Amino acid sequence: MTQEELFKKLIAHSKEYGFIFPSSEIYDGLSAVYDYGQMGVELKNNIKKYWWDAMVKLNANIVGIDAAIFMHPKTWEASGHVGAFNDPLIDNKDSKKRYRADVLIEDWLAKQDEKIDKEVDKAAKRFGESFDEELFRQTNPRIAEIVEKRAAMHKRMVAALTDNDLDELKKIIEDCEIVCPISGTRNWTEVRQFNLMFETKVGSVAEGANTIYLRPETAQGIFVNFLNVQKTGRMKIPFGIAQIGKAFRNEIVARQFIFRMREFEQMEMQFFVRPGEEMEWYEFWKNFRMRWHRALGFGDQHYRFHDHDKLAHYANAAADVEYEFPFGFKEVEGIHSRTDFDLGNHQKFSGRKMQYYDPETNESYVPYVVETSIGVDRTVLQVLSASYTEEDLTKEGGPKDERVVMKFPPAVAPVKAAVLPLVKKDGLPELAREIVDSLKFDHVIQYDEKDSIGKRYRRQDAIGTPFCITVDHQSVEDRTVTIRHRDSMEQERVAIAELPGVIGEAVSMRKLFEKITNA
RNA sequence: GCGGAAAUAGCUCAGUCGGUAGAGCAUUAGCUUCCCAAGCUAAGGGUCGCGAGUUCGAAUCUCGUUUUCCGCUCCA
Numbered sequence: 147m148t149q150e151e152l153f154k155k156l157i158a159h160s161k162e163y164g165f166i167f168p169s170s171e172i173y174d175g176l177s178a179v180y181d182y183g184q185m186g187v188e189l190k191n192n193i194k195k196y197w198w199d200a201m202v203k204l205n206a207n208i209v210g211i212d213a214a215i216f217m218h219p220k221t222w223e224a225s226g227h228v229g230a231f232n233d234p235l236i237d238n239k240d241s242k243k244r245y246r247a248d249v250l251i252e253d254w255l256a257k258q259d260e261k262i263d264k265e266v267d268k269a270a271k272r273f274g275e276s277f278d279e280e281l282f283r284q285t286n287p288r289i290a291e292i293v294e295k296r297a298a299m300h301k302r303m304v305a306a307l308t309d310n311d312l313d314e315l316k317k318i319i320e321d322c323e324i325v326c327p328i329s330g331t332r333n334w335t336e337v338r339q340f341n342l343m344f345e346t347k348v349g350s351v352a353e354g355a356n357t358i359y360l361r362p363e364t365a366q367g368i369f370v371n372f373l374n375v376q377k378t379g380r381m382k383i384p385f386g387i388a389q390i391g392k393a394f395r396n397e398i399v400a401r402q403f404i405f406r407m408r409e410f411e412q413m414e415m416q417f418f419v420r421p422g423e424e425m426e427w428y429e430f431w432k433n434f435r436m437r438w439h440r441a442l443g444f445g446d447q448h449y450r451f452h453d454h455d456k457l458a459h460y461a462n463a464a465a466d467v468e469y470e471f472p473f474g475f476k477e478v479e480g481i482h483s484r485t486d487f488d489l490g491n492h493q494k495f496s497g498r499k500m501q502y503y504d505p506e507t508n509e510s511y512v513p514y515v516v517e518t519s520i521g522v523d524r525t526v527l528q529v530l531s532a533s534y535t536e537e538d539l540t541k542e543g544g545p546k547d548e549r550v551v552m553k554f555p556p557a558v559a560p561v562k563a564a565v566l567p568l569v570k571k572d573g574l575p576e577l578a579r580e581i582v583d584s585l586k587f588d589h590v591i592q593y594d595e596k597d598s599i600g601k602r603y604r605r606q607d608a609i610g611t612p613f614c615i616t617v618d619h620q621s622v623e624d625r626t627v628t629i630r631h632r633d634s635m636e637q638e639r640v641a642i643a644e645l646p647g648v649i650g651e652a653v654s655m656r657k658l659f660e661k662i663t664n665a
Numbered sequence: 666g667c668g669g670a671a672a673u674a675g676c677u678c679a680g681u682c683g684g685u686a687g688a689g690c691a692u693u694a695g696c697u698u699c700c701c702a703a704g705c706u707a708a709g710g711g712u713c714g715c716g717a718g719u720u721c722g723a724a725u726c727u728c729g730u731u732u733u734c735c736g737c738u739c740c741a
Binding site: 153154161162168171174175225226335342362397401402458460547570572597601605614616630637 | 666691698700714715732734
């Protein structure tokens, strides 16, 4: 089976068993937006809990917050999001190259100047010493024509950029007969605005409401609260602030299932350090985060670091944690050394001091920041694709038999156990219900009495339930049951009284945390 | 965004030459009581992605459109 086929099967499986649905499917769906179903939400919540506890509980110097999605518009000026991503873009359909529409027009304007200079040069050669350049420029009809058209186009461009009139920009490109420098054709797409941030209005639209944005990253909610948390929590540097929340980016191309969505969830931690100590903390968090990933037990060889050569405007070091998806190694998490870029800019834009008084060094300074930023949805996809397993169970000479198993780590599995009466009579269902009641306060438990026991095991395999508790006739007599293990399909007999302890231990996140901290 | 492919029941798919929409699995109810799917009976479930056009008549032909997948492109 190719990786591509595997990925398609994973997407189909995710929908069929209630993990992930296309958004608004009855209306044909909405491109690159997905909903989590009854299984998906459990898996996702467990992954978030695994992250939150690993960051906030295991590290005494990290606390959490939950900032609003709406933020003051100035936030995005300070962060650099407003300025950097507002360009009108146009594609050439033949060369498939993308250009800034205003740059294309400006290049054309520059070319007109060159044309004029050429005419002047030609004339200068022709007339020799008697040549009056000024007079020539003013009187030559060919030059006059170029100058007039150039001026008209320039005026139109300025107006179009001011009014943000994208159709007019396209018309100017057509009227100037601008060709693609690579393909040499005039086969252009429409001009589009490439602003990554979603806009909305606050207050009455009629009374000149303010434009605000859906946050394109959660990090800024932490930076603007830096002083609040530091002061009220009596935090001493180095310390971190963690947050899980939604962010929104209007990607032009959003694809690969839930890998790149326009609405997505991030788990971010900003770690504030003394300037000059950022590189050792950068290394610390790279390693800590890698251990978090590897503790899930999917195989260390499927994870790697990718160090960035080209750095973003805010960073002085950056690395990705990549996982080997069916479609190749892809970024799941980023660890960035963000310097004092964000706090420094907020200080500049807000006029408030974003500084920390360090009692050890007796100095005030803007802290440096090391960020760990992981995509929740990408991690869900990572866990889904790592867990998806097809097994051939065909016995010698028997009929063909296969099963699909989601081999989730028990700690993140959506359903922890299913309680199954072997038959639907003789008091077995009643005893099974009693067992469900004894476990349901601590775990998500399913009860199923429909169809043969083998079929029920397969249904639980498909949603990755690690344990099936089977109630048989012996159970009624001696109050024991069998636990059937998902991966080995082997069974062991356990007293009903021991079930809460056995299941609780097996699905606990404790073992994962120990792997992270003991390394 | 460009190019290619696809879309029929929850899933996998069939549907001939344009002539009243089908199967298997799944689901629900009942029977069966069997520790690793596919035993029996019955039932429910379809705007054939959507919108136009051609036609006496369109799941089928044409155009447009939406969504998905693949390649390119993009991705602080």
